[in-house]
Amino acid sequence: MPRGVGPSTGWARPESGPDGDWVVRTVPGAQATKFYRCPGCDHEIRPGTPHLVVWPADETGSVADRRHWHRGCWQARTRRR
Structure with a gap:
């Protein structure tokens, strides 16, 4: 299991991009x-x-490094300035 992903992170998944390696967790509206x-x-x-x-x-990374993103904004992050 990748570092930063496990029971303590909920349903999180690793994600890599040109801006680095991330842990991403979906938050249902409820x-x-x-x-x-x-x-x-x-x-x-x-x-x-x-989101x-x-x-x-x-x-x-710590809890202070966590950021809440709209799904579309996260997917478009590398195309923004």
Whole structure:
């Protein structure tokens, strides 16, 4: 099992891209209970909105490194400036 993926991360999966290695977890709308700000578009992710939680896959990442993204923003992140 890849580092950073296991029972403590929920249903997370490893993902690699030109911007590095990440751990990505899907948050269903029913489990989204807080407001977050997406770093991709700088808009709110409102409670009840399905989204992703993403953090660096290296072992130096901490809870403070986790970011909540809209799925489309995460998928388009390498095309943004």
